[in-house]
Amino acid sequence: MSPYIYGRKNAVHIIDIRETVRGLLRAKKYLAQVASGGSLILFVGTKRQAGSIIEREASRAGMPFVSERWLGGALTNFRTIRSRMSRLEELEKIRESDGLAQYSKKMQSALNREYRKMYRNLNGLRNMNRMPECLVIVDPNKEKNSLREAKALGISTVALIDTDCDPELVDLPIPGNDDGIRSIDLIVKNLADAVIAGTKSIEAVKGKDSDKKGKPAAAASSAEAEKK
Incomplete structure (x- = not known):
């Protein structure tokens, strides 16, 4: 320096x-x-x-x-990251359509935790399609x-x-x-x-x-x- x-x-x-x-x-x-x-x-x-x-x-x-x-x-294993993005979108659809109601409270809690974690780590990479x-x-x-x-x-x-x-x-x-x-x-x-x-x-x-x-x-x- x-x-x-x-x-x-x-x-x-x-x-x-x-x-x-x-x-x-x-x-x-x-x-x-x-x-x-x-x-x-x-x-x-x-x-x-x-x-x-x-x-x-x-x-x-x-x-x-x-x-x-x-x-x-995130770069060297880009395909795996894209597959995780698909999972994030799947969880969002479940939440938006009130699909969580069909699950038990324990499962709802687990899905919400998974969503929050994935959203925090992947949200910024949504438009990185290449x-x-x-x-x-x-x-x-x-x-x-x-x-x-x-x-x-x-x-x-x-x-x-x-x-x-x-x-x-x-x-x-x-x-x-x-x-x-x-x-x-x-x-x-x-x-x-x-x-x-x-x-x-x-x-x-x-x-x-x-x-x-x-x-x-x-x-x-x-x-x-x-x-x-």
Whole structure:
């Protein structure tokens, strides 16, 4: 982390804010490119300070997230995770249709516990119908398992890293405070904004394509009208 450290005061390392800005700009540019290609970006942050921020910003960007607990094999055993998602949807249908009434109280309690646990761990992965191209991680030290799976599959990583992290483990590190709520909120919000901008560029291109297709048809109709 030495290239990213400005100095030291009272035995505490101070991160160079210029390096934080550089890392953030690089990450935003990359995420916008990934999103503009229609690929998924998985947001990961399970520490107490990051969970609610990760959920809010990933949802705003329309991307999957893990904010409670990383399930082993979420990437490397993706098919199994998808099958668990089917079970979650099955439990939801039972609850919505008042199907629980046909079970004993003991069974109802067991099904409710199963639902709450699965919802907590899987809800953020509902729209991950394919493998992500990139992971956005808050604190790689905390999210070692997700980082390990991403590396094994060749999935790129963007991460907010503090002075106790190894930047070599991440493709695009953003040096900064990964414990402070305000710091996490600022960085993750900016990254989500970049994803949204990239996604909107797809919609803009689709709009132009539809306009181009419509113009020849309109021109043909106009030509026929003139002949008449």
